[in-house]
Amino acid sequence: MPDIKYNIHQQLKQEKFEYHRHIAQTGKPTRQLRQTMTETFELLNLLQDNETEISAETLAERMSELSLNLRDLGMREEALGIQTVCVVIHRGLVQQHEHSLATSWKLAQSLNNLSICLSLIGNREEAMETVKESVDLYRRLGRDDLEPHRAESLHNFAYCLTNLGRREEALQVIQETVVLRRNLIAAQPATFTPDLADSLFRLSVCLSRVGHREEALQAIQEAVELYRRLAADRPAAFNPDLAMSLDNLSNCLSGLGRREDALQAIQEAVELYRRLAADRPAAFNPDLAMSLDNLSNCLSGLGRREDALEAIQEAVELYQRLTADRPAAFNPNLAISLGDLSSHLSGLGRREEALEAIQEAVGLYRRLAADRPAAFNPNLASSLNKLSPRLSDLGRREEALEAIQEAVGLHRSLAADRPMAFNPDLAMSLDNLSTCLSELGRREEALQGIQEAVELYRRLAADRPAAFNPNLASSLNNLAFHLSYLGRREEALEAIQEVVELYRRLAADRPAAFNPNLAISLNNVSNYLSDLGNQEEALPAIQEAVELHRCLAADRPAVFNPDLARSLINLSNRVSDLDHREEALEAIQEAVKLYRRLAADRPAAFNPNLASSLHSLSNRLLGLDHLEDALQVVQETVELRRCLAADRPAVFNPDLASSLNNLSVCMSDSDHREEALEAIQEAVKLYRRLAADRPAVFNPNLAMSLNNLSSCLSDLGRGDEAELLSKEVAELS
Numbered sequence: 001m002p003d004i005k006y007n008i009h010q011q012l013k014q015e016k017f018e019y020h021r022h023i024a025q026t027g028k029p030t031r032q033l034r035q036t037m038t039e040t041f042e043l044l045n046l047l048q049d050n051e052t053e054i055s056a057e058t059l060a061e062r063m064s065e066l067s068l069n070l071r072d073l074g075m076r077e078e079a080l081g082i083q084t085v086c087v088v089i090h091r092g093l094v095q096q097h098e099h100s101l102a103t104s105w106k107l108a109q110s111l112n113n114l115s116i117c118l119s120l121i122g123n124r125e126e127a128m129e130t131v132k133e134s135v136d137l138y139r140r141l142g143r144d145d146l147e148p149h150r151a152e153s154l155h156n157f158a159y160c161l162t163n164l165g166r167r168e169e170a171l172q173v174i175q176e177t178v179v180l181r182r183n184l185i186a187a188q189p190a191t192f193t194p195d196l197a198d199s200l201f202r203l204s205v206c207l208s209r210v211g212h213r214e215e216a217l218q219a220i221q222e223a224v225e226l227y228r229r230l231a232a233d234r235p236a237a238f239n240p241d242l243a244m245s246l247d248n249l250s251n252c253l254s255g256l257g258r259r260e261d262a263l264q265a266i267q268e269a270v271e272l273y274r275r276l277a278a279d280r281p282a283a284f285n286p287d288l289a290m291s292l293d294n295l296s297n298c299l300s301g302l303g304r305r306e307d308a309l310e311a312i313q314e315a316v317e318l319y320q321r322l323t324a325d326r327p328a329a330f331n332p333n334l335a336i337s338l339g340d341l342s343s344h345l346s347g348l349g350r351r352e353e354a355l356e357a358i359q360e361a362v363g364l365y366r367r368l369a370a371d372r373p374a375a376f377n378p379n380l381a382s383s384l385n386k387l388s389p390r391l392s393d394l395g396r397r398e399e400a401l402e403a404i405q406e407a408v409g410l411h412r413s414l415a416a417d418r419p420m421a422f423n424p425d426l427a428m429s430l431d432n433l434s435t436c437l438s439e440l441g442r443r444e445e446a447l448q449g450i451q452e453a454v455e456l457y458r459r460l461a462a463d464r465p466a467a468f469n470p471n472l473a474s475s476l477n478n479l480a481f482h483l484s485y486l487g488r489r490e491e492a493l494e495a496i497q498e499v500v501e502l503y504r505r506l507a508a509d510r511p512a513a514f515n516p517n518l519a520i521s522l523n524n525v526s527n528y529l530s531d532l533g534n535q536e537e538a539l540p541a542i543q544e545a546v547e548l549h550r551c552l553a554a555d556r557p558a559v560f561n562p563d564l565a566r567s568l569i570n571l572s573n574r575v576s577d578l579d580h581r582e583e584a585l586e587a588i589q590e591a592v593k594l595y596r597r598l599a600a601d602r603p604a605a606f607n608p609n610l611a612s613s614l615h616s617l618s619n620r621l622l623g624l625d626h627l628e629d630a631l632q633v634v635q636e637t638v639e640l641r642r643c644l645a646a647d648r649p650a651v652f653n654p655d656l657a658s659s660l661n662n663l664s665v666c667m668s669d670s671d672h673r674e675e676a677l678e679a680i681q682e683a684v685k686l687y688r689r690l691a692a693d694r695p696a697v698f699n700p701n702l703a704m705s706l707n708n709l710s711s712c713l714s715d716l717g718r719g720d721e722a723e724l725l726s727k728e729v730a731e732l733s
Contacts, residue, residue, distance in 0.1 A: 057106075060089040064110060071117065074329065080117040086110045105146055108137040112153045119160060122375025128160035148192070151180040155199055162206060165421020168464070171206040178203050194238070197226035201245055208252060211466025213510070217252045224249050240287065243272035247291050254298060257512025259556075263298045270295050286333065289318035293337050296344060303558025305348050305602075312341045335364040335379065339386050346390060349604025351648075355390045362387050378422070381410035385429050388436060395650020401436045408433050424471065427456035431475050438482060441696030447482045454479050470517070473502040477521060484528060493528045500525050516563065519548035523567050526574060535577045542571045562609065565594040569616050576620065585620045592617050611640040611655065618662055622669070631666045638663050638679075654698070657686035661705055668712060677712045684709050703732040 063086045070079035090107040097103045115131035118124075135157050138150035154177040161170035181196040200223035207216035224245045231238040246269035253262035270291045277284040292315035299308035319334040338361035345354035362383045369376040384407035391400035407429045415422040434449035453475045461468040476499045483492035499521045507514040522545035529538035545567045553560040568591035576584035592613045599606040614637040621630035637659045645652040660683035667676035684705045691698040706729045713722040 056089055056093055060086050060093070060106070060110070063089070064113060067113065067117065071120070074326075076117065076120045080114075080121060083110070083114045083117045087114050101141065101143070104137060104141055105143075105149065108134045108141070108146075108153065109149055111137070112149075112156055115156055115160065119163065122372055124160065124163045124374075128157070128164055131157045131160050147180055148184060148195075151177050151184065151195065151199070154180065155195075155202060158202055158206060162209065163421075165418055167206065167209045167420075167467075171203075171210055174199060174203045174206050193226055194230060194241070197223045197230070197241065197245070200226070201248060204248060204252060208255065209467065210464055211468070213252065213255050213466075217249075217256060220245060220249045220252050239272055239276060240284070243269045243276070243287065243291065246272070247294055250294060250298060254301060255513065256510060257514075259298065259301050263295075263302060266291060266295045266298050285318050286322060286330065289315045289322070289333065289337065292318070293340055296340060300344060300347065301559070303556060303560075305344065305558075309341075309344045309348060312337065312344050316341050331364050331368060332376070332379070335361040335368070335383065338364070339383055342386060342390060346393065347605065349602060349606075351390070351393045351604075355387075355394060358383065358387045358390050377410055378414060378425070381407045381414065381425065381429065384410070385425075385432055388432055392436060392439060393651070395648055397436065397439050397650075401433075401440060404429060404433045404436050423456050424460060424468070427453045427460070427471065427475065430456070431478055434478060434482060438485065439697075441694050443482065443486055443696070447479075447486060450475065450479045450482050469502055469506060470514070473499045473506070473517065473521070476502070477524060480524065480528065484531065489528065489531050493525070493532060496521065496525045496528050515548055516552060516560070519545045519552070519563065519567065522548070523570055526570060530574060530577060535574065539574045539578065542567065542574045546571050561594050562598060562606070565591040565598070565609065565613065568594070569613055572616060572620060576623065581620070581624050585617075585624060588613065588617045588620050607640055608644060608652070608655075611637050611644065611659070614640070615655075615659060615662065618666065622666065627666065627670050631663075631670055634659065634663045634666050653686050654690060654701070657683045657690070657701065657705065660686070661708060664708060664712065668715065673712065673715050677709075677716060680705060680709045680712050699732050703729050706732070 063082050067079045067083040067086060070076075070082060087107070087110050090103065090110045093103040094100075094107050111130050111134035115127045115134065118127035118130060131153055134153040135150070138146055138153055154173055158170045158174035158177060161167075161173060177199045178196070181192055181199050184192040185196050200219045204216045204220035204223065207213070207219060224242070227238055227242040227245050231242045246265045250262045250266035250269065253259075253265060270288070273284055273288040273291050277288045292311045296308040296311035296315065299305075299311060315337045316334070319330055319337050322330040323334045338357045342354045342358035342361065345351070345357060362380070365376055365380040365383050369380045384403045388400045388404035388407065391397070391403060408426070411422055411426040411429045415426045430449045430453035434446040434453065437443070437446035437449060454472070457468055457472040457475050461472045476495050480492040480495035480499065483489070483495060500518070503514055503518040503521050507518045522541045526538045526542035526545065529535075529541065546564070549560055549564040549567045553564045568587045572584045572587035572591065575581075575587065592610070595606055595610040595613045599610040614633050618630045618634040618637060621627075621633060638656070641652055641656040641659050645656045660679045664676045664680035664683065667673070667679060684702070687698055687702040687705050691702045706725050710722040710725040710729070713719070713725070
């Protein structure tokens with residue numbers, strides 16, 4: 001205890017002019033914080049006074065107060081040590097007094113407090129076992145007058161079970177807590193209404209995590225209504241709780257696809273936190289930052305990406321200021337917000353900045369995990385999962401693979417100890433690993449990764465279909481992709497048909513949330529049917545996808561116009577396959593028009609898509625013998641892709657090579673043979689470099705371009721050179 005006293009004394013010296021540092025963690029005003037410190041010194045002096053006689057009961061009571069004060073002061077390890085001693089004393093008292101009621105319920109209360117201390121330092125298994133003992137003790141005592149304390153322990157028990165991924169058990173426990181608190185509120189509404197609202201909040205979280213989203217919404221709506229009434233009478237006391245519940249209400253509404261309603265809820269939460277933070281910035285800036293992070297996600301979901309970026313940037317700036325004063329407390333929050341900032345920057349095509357943000361987040365989590373691996377290895381793994389696609393976006397695929405392999409390794413270790421909690425994360429990282437391996441041409445390994453992910457999700461969905469059927473559908477979609485790449489097209493079709501069936505069921509219950517996924521899966525099933533030559537069946541699927549995307553884009557054009565454009569490209573391909581060339585041209589022209597508008601607003605994000613749509617348009621024009629129009633379009637495509645490849649050659653050189661190949665064909669068909677030769681020579685040069693690095697991926701493209709180069713040379717009477725190239729093509733094949 002002398003060390004504790006010294007630490008607090010040092011904090012008092014440091015806090016002489018900077019009390020806001022501790023207030024930020026506790027939410028207490030300066031006066032209350034000073035009082036807590038004063039009381040703590042008094043307790044320490046009392047406990048260290050050898051001349052003062054003190055009973056074991058009083059000692060335990062005073063030490064429990066001390067532990068709570070230390071928690072308030074952010075001294076978590078010290079609080080844990082003191083509370084552990086409290087439990088030891090209470091156990092001795094229970095034995096000494098032969099399990100009397102007075103000593104037994106004090107032990108139960110002390111165990112609950114110890115569980116909270118253990119949770120705060122990341123010892124989740126011990127926290128759960130400790131609070132379970134508290135709950136069991138209250139159950140055995142069976143006293144009505146102890147029901148409020150039992151409800152408190154049950155609430156904490158549900159929290160601990162949730163942290164361990166034992167979500168069904170957590171749900172049962174919090175449901176019991178809500179029933180208890182409803183009974184208590186009937187007798188003493190003024191006393192227990194805040195507790196009921198708190199448990200309804202936790203109930204909503206638990207229901208959401210097992211996929212019961214409608215019930216989760218009902219629970220949080222009731223919590224919000226209770227907090228509104230409480231805040232109307234005592235705004236200073238309950239506006240923070242109201243804001244927090246509105247934040248969760250927004251998440252629930254968003255999960256149900258009710259994005260406009262979700263935005264209204266989070267905007268109200270942000271406004272409340274802004275007012276609270278204006279009066280007490282040290283206490284409420286952390287909450288304001290958290291709500292701004294959630295606001296950014298809501299805005300992004302509505303296609304308001306620039307507004308979303310402003311919100312997340314404000315959140316990051318707040319956390320950076322908080323971290324400058326108290327890095328141990330706020331580095332975890334800063335890391336979370338940096339991860340979200342990375343996602344928003346990537347969505348706007350600002351990929352280098354997106355990479356910088358997620359790299360900073362990973363660096364923070366590495367340092368945190370080095371000190372507290374049990375608490376922060378899960379976050380480190382998740383951040384590595386986000387880092388991998390950011391590296392891949394910039395063509396740094398080997399580094400992307402290293403990042404996702406590390407994430408998979410961490411998630412395997414975590415899932416080995418706590419499968420219920422971490423198998424979902426392991427499945428997600430395996431899904432991403434398969435993508436990285438595929439991009440490097442390691443397609444058999446990629447297939448193994450996605451098959452393991454699907455198997456994990458099948459088991460999870462078998463137990464909790466409402467929660468994991470969406471993840472299963474997503475992983476099956478990726479499985480179909482990998483099977484198709486390996487030429488296993490019938491199996492790919494089976495997988496994607498299962499995806500469509502899953503999304504049809506999900507969309508039947510929650511159309512606002514899952515119609516977008518259904519439309520994408522129909523788009524994909526159309527492609528796989530076409531690959532197998534089932535053109536007649538492929539057409540209705542893509543037509544349904546286009547119709548769904550039209551409806552979605554009519555309501556939220558900023559979000560769904562990109563998807564509509566993509567499905568129109570596929571519709572153009574399908575009707576072209578059926579030799580309906582004029583309809584194919586109409587569809588691709590509409591897609592190009594959409595992408596031109598999108599690229600005008602956000603060129604970094606949509607110029608690649610515009611180039612792809614122009615590439616397809618040139619093919620449609622060639623099919624109709626509109627050679628001059630096709631030539632103009634393909635020249636525009638080459639110019640766009642030159643600019644893109646100049647900035648990110650690793651990503652866009654393959655597309656540039658493909659467009660140069662098309663340019664050569666157009667030039668040749670227009671009898672511009674020298675220009676055709678120049679274009680295909682450049683394409684071959686690009687494919688040679690690409691194939692040198694990734695032969696499994698690019699040798700087929702190199703062979704095709706060499707074949708076209710051979711034809712160009714033959715057209716120019718250079719038969720000997722053409723023959724040499726034909727031999728090289730044969731060797732590649």
